[in-house]
Amino acid sequence: MKSVMIDELAWTEYRSRVEDERQTILIPLGSLEQHGPHMSMNPDVIIPTRISAAVAQNISALVAPAFAYGAKSQQKSGGGNHMCGTTSLDGHTLSLALKDVLKEFGRHGVRRIAVINGHYENMPFATEGIELAIQELQWSGVDNFQVIILSYWDFVTQDTIKKVFPEEFAGWDVEHGGVLETSLMLHLKPELVDMSKAPLQKPATFPPYTLFPPIPEWTPASGCLSSPANATAEKGKLLFDVTVTGISTTLKQETSWQQTWKKFL
Numbered sequence: 001m002k003s004v005m006i007d008e009l010a011w012t013e014y015r016s017r018v019e020d021e022r023q024t025i026l027i028p029l030g031s032l033e034q035h036g037p038h039m040s041m042n043p044d045v046i047i048p049t050r051i052s053a054a055v056a057q058n059i060s061a062l063v064a065p066a067f068a069y070g071a072k073s074q075q076k077s078g079g080g081n082h083m084c085g086t087t088s089l090d091g092h093t094l095s096l097a098l099k100d101v102l103k104e105f106g107r108h109g110v111r112r113i114a115v116i117n118g119h120y121e122n123m124p125f126a127t128e129g130i131e132l133a134i135q136e137l138q139w140s141g142v143d144n145f146q147v148i149i150l151s152y153w154d155f156v157t158q159d160t161i162k163k164v165f166p167e168e169f170a171g172w173d174v175e176h177g178g179v180l181e182t183s184l185m186l187h188l189k190p191e192l193v194d195m196s197k198a199p200l201q202k203p204a205t206f207p208p209y210t211l212f213p214p215i216p217e218w219t220p221a222s223g224c225l226s227s228p229a230n231a232t233a234e235k236g237k238l239l240f241d242v243t244v245t246g247i248s249t250t251l252k253q254e255t256s257w258q259q260t261w262k263k264f265l
């Protein structure tokens with residue numbers, strides 16, 4: 001089977017794929033960020049990349065190389081950028097880097113991109129990059145360039161949340177290094193997880209404001225914002241399957257929506 005990863009294709013093969021304007025390209029958006037003492041620092045790259053590859057198989061899309069660095073970790077969602085190992089871009093650097101990549105795909109003839117985000121803090125800066133790319137492509141006469149952006153955890157259904165968090169679900173913002181990401185990594189890359197080092201702790205609580213520079217003591221010493229102790233590979237498979245199904249369905253619907261819309265032009 002031909003790879004869905006565009007960097008593994010010859011340029012001539014890639015060119016023949018993107019000649020069709022309906023060809024969707026998925027861009028996984030990650031970060032290099034500490035995720036607790038029990039896990040590698042790359043779940044925000046691995047998870048959206050593997051989800052993207054599975055979605056691409058379902059909808060005949062292609063997957064671009066992931067962004068391996070992301071926007072700065074924030075204390076209340078990722079432990080904070082003061083943590084050792086966490087290596088981030090300034091927000092506007094991410095916006096401009098994503099804008100450049102989108103415009104390059106536009107130059108190749110690509111007209112449909114899905115940005116698959118795996119790092120909470122990327123969202124506003126990625127959004128800015130998308131808006132700038134669309135604006136600049138419009139200035140150069142490309143007026144049918146369309147981008148969807150989503151974070152994969154928003155495709156976890158209530159039903160799956162009940163199965164994965166039978167005790168209590170504290171919310172996606174404190175899931176950093178918790179059951180969600182750890183379960184997905186146990187399913188996708190178990191060799192990068194050591195559950196004997198999984199910290200036992202209550203979900204982190206923060207005041208209703210953010211302080212700069214951060215007070216390091218606000219972040220739990222482990223770097224996790226909730227305990228990953230209840231993570232399992234089985235939960236990871238459930239989470240993976242539900243997000244792949246949800247994202248595949250959405251991207252398919254979005255394609256037909258665009259075609260329907262085009263008929264009225």
Ligand SMILES: [Zn+2]
Pocket residue numbers: 035043044118119176177181
């Ligand atoms: Zn993460």
